[in-house]
Amino acid sequence: MAAALRSLYFWILFILSFSTLALAQDQNQFIYNGFHEAKLHLGGIATIHPNGLLQLTNTSERQKGYAFYPSPIKFNTSSSQSLLFSTYFVFGMVPGSLNFSGHGMTFVISPSMDFSEATATAYLGLFNTSNNGLLTNHVLAVELDTVVSPEFKDLDGEHVGIDVNSLISNESALATYFSDSEGKNKSLKLVTGNQTQIWIDYNGAEKLLNVTLAPISVPKPSRPLLSTVIDLSQILLESMYVGFTASTGTIANDHYVLGWSFNRSGKADNLDVSKLPSLPPPPPLSIPSKKGRQIPDSMIIVLVVALSVVLLTIGGAVCIVRKKKYEEIYEGWEREYGPQRISYKNLYKATKGFKDKELIGEGGFGKVYRGVLSSSDQIAVKRVCHNSGQQAMKQFVAEVVSMGRLRHRNLVQLRGYCRRKGELLLVYDYMPNGSLDKVLYSNIRPNLNWFQRIRILRGVASGLLYLHEDWEQIVLHRDIKPGNILLDADLNGKLGDFGLARLYDHGSIPQTTNLVGTVGYLAPEFLRTGKATTSTDVFAFGVFMLEVACGRKPIEPAKVDLVDWVIDCWNKRAILDASDPRLEGLYVEEQLELVLKLGLFCSHPNPDTRPSMRQVMQYLDGDAKFDVSPNSNLLDAFRASYNEASNTVMPFASLFENSSSSHTMSTIDSILNGGR
Ligand SMILES: *[C@@H]1O[C@H](CO)[C@@H](O)[C@H](O)[C@H]1NC(C)=O
Numbered sequence: 001m002a003a004a005l006r007s008l009y010f011w012i013l014f015i016l017s018f019s020t021l022a023l024a025q026d027q028n029q030f031i032y033n034g035f036h037e038a039k040l041h042l043g044g045i046a047t048i049h050p051n052g053l054l055q056l057t058n059t060s061e062r063q064k065g066y067a068f069y070p071s072p073i074k075f076n077t078s079s080s081q082s083l084l085f086s087t088y089f090v091f092g093m094v095p096g097s098l099n100f101s102g103h104g105m106t107f108v109i110s111p112s113m114d115f116s117e118a119t120a121t122a123y124l125g126l127f128n129t130s131n132n133g134l135l136t137n138h139v140l141a142v143e144l145d146t147v148v149s150p151e152f153k154d155l156d157g158e159h160v161g162i163d164v165n166s167l168i169s170n171e172s173a174l175a176t177y178f179s180d181s182e183g184k185n186k187s188l189k190l191v192t193g194n195q196t197q198i199w200i201d202y203n204g205a206e207k208l209l210n211v212t213l214a215p216i217s218v219p220k221p222s223r224p225l226l227s228t229v230i231d232l233s234q235i236l237l238e239s240m241y242v243g244f245t246a247s248t249g250t251i252a253n254d255h256y257v258l259g260w261s262f263n264r265s266g267k268a269d270n271l272d273v274s275k276l277p278s279l280p281p282p283p284p285l286s287i288p289s290k291k292g293r294q295i296p297d298s299m300i301i302v303l304v305v306a307l308s309v310v311l312l313t314i315g316g317a318v319c320i321v322r323k324k325k326y327e328e329i330y331e332g333w334e335r336e337y338g339p340q341r342i343s344y345k346n347l348y349k350a351t352k353g354f355k356d357k358e359l360i361g362e363g364g365f366g367k368v369y370r371g372v373l374s375s376s377d378q379i380a381v382k383r384v385c386h387n388s389g390q391q392a393m394k395q396f397v398a399e400v401v402s403m404g405r406l407r408h409r410n411l412v413q414l415r416g417y418c419r420r421k422g423e424l425l426l427v428y429d430y431m432p433n434g435s436l437d438k439v440l441y442s443n444i445r446p447n448l449n450w451f452q453r454i455r456i457l458r459g460v461a462s463g464l465l466y467l468h469e470d471w472e473q474i475v476l477h478r479d480i481k482p483g484n485i486l487l488d489a490d491l492n493g494k495l496g497d498f499g500l501a502r503l504y505d506h507g508s509i510p511q512t513t514n515l516v517g518t519v520g521y522l523a524p525e526f527l528r529t530g531k532a533t534t535s536t537d538v539f540a541f542g543v544f545m546l547e548v549a550c551g552r553k554p555i556e557p558a559k560v561d562l563v564d565w566v567i568d569c570w571n572k573r574a575i576l577d578a579s580d581p582r583l584e585g586l587y588v589e590e591q592l593e594l595v596l597k598l599g600l601f602c603s604h605p606n607p608d609t610r611p612s613m614r615q616v617m618q619y620l621d622g623d624a625k626f627d628v629s630p631n632s633n634l635l636d637a638f639r640a641s642y643n644e645a646s647n648t649v650m651p652f653a654s655l656f657e658n659s660s661s662s663h664t665m666s667t668i669d670s671i672l673n674g675g676r
């Protein structure tokens, strides 16, 4: 009897171990048409909905979400030949009610499922500041990134990238797919609420990693979007987890995965599209409208057409009669700048002869006109007077041309130039919403809302960081203020007039004073020494941040200066009282507090206490923590160093003589850490 029992027990054990073996083999391939019964390992705010939809993030700010296949996959890394895998999944990104999108998601192969230390926002929940780029990560990821992060050399738009151990992609491309039926590439929007499919195939024999993207209705394109040579046997370990990460920033969208198949020993099977769960529809938009009464489109078209016909006819007549108006100066040395040279005749026509009607601004450097080159191509033309000699002119033109090579979504693009006697014309992209000061101080309600303001601040910070650190040479702006921030059609902030301050250096502009810049935004040490640095730009940016948050000019007659006023509010433990009344109390408290305190540190009289633009960017993105909790020590530290640096009862007026305090506070970090 006992023997019979023992033998039964043996058989049961045998059968059990056999079936686990079979399962273990299956674990190298799987298919999920929806995730109803999937026992995925979830992390962050990821959840699986009852209909089988895997949601990685919602639209909450600065969140992370993870989902991993729970058992490790065995990769044969002993030789590169035998290593292959293939995966296919359908995902969806649904914008939030403000139609923002951020930050993106990844498919990841990693030695661990623990990403609790990774950072959200631009780090996509994959890495953090200290492990980004380390060879010891052994991480391969394919990123679907919807926000441009210049610090990771991102392409300018929604993009797909292959990332090895780092968020700086080995190879990336804007989201497009090859349409076999039309025989051409077509662009693809990711954050639409529509389903998108992606195939990731690796073949160790060719060492080729292919990534292919397509809308759900299109079969797998014959040409991949990315096809990169890479030896994964050097990167992957034998036992790896596969899954997804996603993150949101101060702007956010929902990230979903609908179905997923993975295969380590052959092509990943297709999903059964009919069985996939459906995506929730995008929420109704709640963007505050800028416009009041709408004029019917047809009427606008008729008006515009009529107006341009009349003006063009008159303009044309004028052109014929006064041909010599088009005279310009063109010298031999300019030949190499041919492509950047724009003829005066074209500019004259585009601006309808520099009519006052087309005048859109007047600044320190000259008048700015709006122009239309072709039906949809609008430009802004800046006329700058100059009286410099040939040598200085040569140098300046060389610089203008090099400024034209600066490319960043938060810089107003310089397109080219033209030269006439005593006059230089600079041609820029046209910004339909004009300069920020006009919008900020207008009485139109609703004014810029908080989300728009913080987006503008982040944008300008990112543009300035690019000028300071990410281009081949350091470019100082020297005149940051709302009047030099221009707004595009979507109210993104762009820095204008960068590099132009150099005109003064070349003596091109008759000058009454050595100082370039605007009173109220000038750092005390600049007023003392006349030497501009990245730190004097940070000072101006600090004042600018305060101005955008408070809706007040830095210096107004019969009013306490903006900086002092914000400090007063902080002293009274009511720093939020400084907020712009036009916001009508609608803001995110922590963000406003961060902007105000960070603005104060940036505009600190002691340059050593100011953060760098890179730090400012990290604080604004939430990638580094700026302590805004009610913390008396932070205030005390600020006050102590502030008083020491200014050493006077009337800070602003006397800053220039007195701020050379020998006792320097160390960097902002030590203040913050000391304040904890
Ligand atoms: C997002 O998910 C988290 C965790 O489930 C929840 O606390 C939060 O309210 C959600 N946010 C939104 C906007 O749905």
Ligand SMILES: *[C@@H]1O[C@H](CO)[C@@H](O)[C@H](O)[C@H]1NC(C)=O
Residues within 6 Å of the ligand: 076, 077, 078, 079, 081, 082
């Ligand atoms: C890994 O690949 C090598 C070379 O192709 C082969 O000899 C070896 O048996 C493979 N190992 C496993 C565990 O499959």
Ligand SMILES: *[C@@H]1O[C@H](CO)[C@@H](O)[C@H](O)[C@H]1NC(C)=O
Residues within 6 Å of the ligand: 099, 285
């Ligand atoms: C949402 O924003 C995108 C660009 O950011 C734009 O193309 C799209 O039309 C917007 N959608 C709506 C419904 O306004």
Ligand SMILES: *[C@@H]1O[C@H](CO)[C@@H](O)[C@H](O)[C@H]1NC(C)=O
Residues within 6 Å of the ligand: 117, 118, 127, 128, 129, 130, 131
């Ligand atoms: C970054 O992540 C690693 C582990 O992935 C962790 O050890 C480290 O402390 C993290 N660093 C920061 C600054 O959070």
Ligand SMILES: *[C@@H]1O[C@H](CO)[C@@H](O)[C@H](O)[C@H]1NC(C)=O
Residues within 6 Å of the ligand: 164, 166, 168, 169, 170, 230, 231
């Ligand atoms: C590309 O991948 C390799 C590993 O194959 C890595 O060592 C290298 O740093 C990556 N290059 C870039 C530009 O990220």
Ligand SMILES: *[C@@H]1O[C@H](CO)[C@@H](O)[C@H](O)[C@H]1NC(C)=O
Residues within 6 Å of the ligand: 189, 192, 194, 217
């Ligand atoms: C989403 O898909 C529908 C149906 O295929 C299509 O008509 C629509 O243009 C798509 N939306 C976007 C923004 O691509």
Ligand SMILES: *[C@@H]1O[C@H](CO)[C@@H](O)[C@H](O)[C@H]1NC(C)=O
Residues within 6 Å of the ligand: 201, 202, 203, 208, 209, 210, 222, 223, 224, 227
């Ligand atoms: C990757 O794409 C290239 C070019 O289309 C193709 O020749 C190769 O077979 C593909 N490799 C894999 C693993 O799909």
Ligand SMILES: *[C@@H]1O[C@H](CO)[C@@H](O)[C@H](O)[C@H]1NC(C)=O
Residues within 6 Å of the ligand: 173, 176, 178, 184, 185, 224, 225, 226
């Ligand atoms: C289409 O996209 C692929 C991959 O990004 C690129 O290599 C190719 O040059 C593009 N073709 C055209 C005609 O733009």
Ligand SMILES: *[C@@H]1O[C@H](CO)[C@@H](O)[C@H](O)[C@H]1NC(C)=O
Residues within 6 Å of the ligand: 029, 030, 031, 261, 262, 263, 264, 265, 266, 267, 268, 269
């Ligand atoms: C994996 O590949 C093998 C061989 O091509 C195929 O028979 C199997 O169906 C695939 N499995 C999945 C889940 O894709």
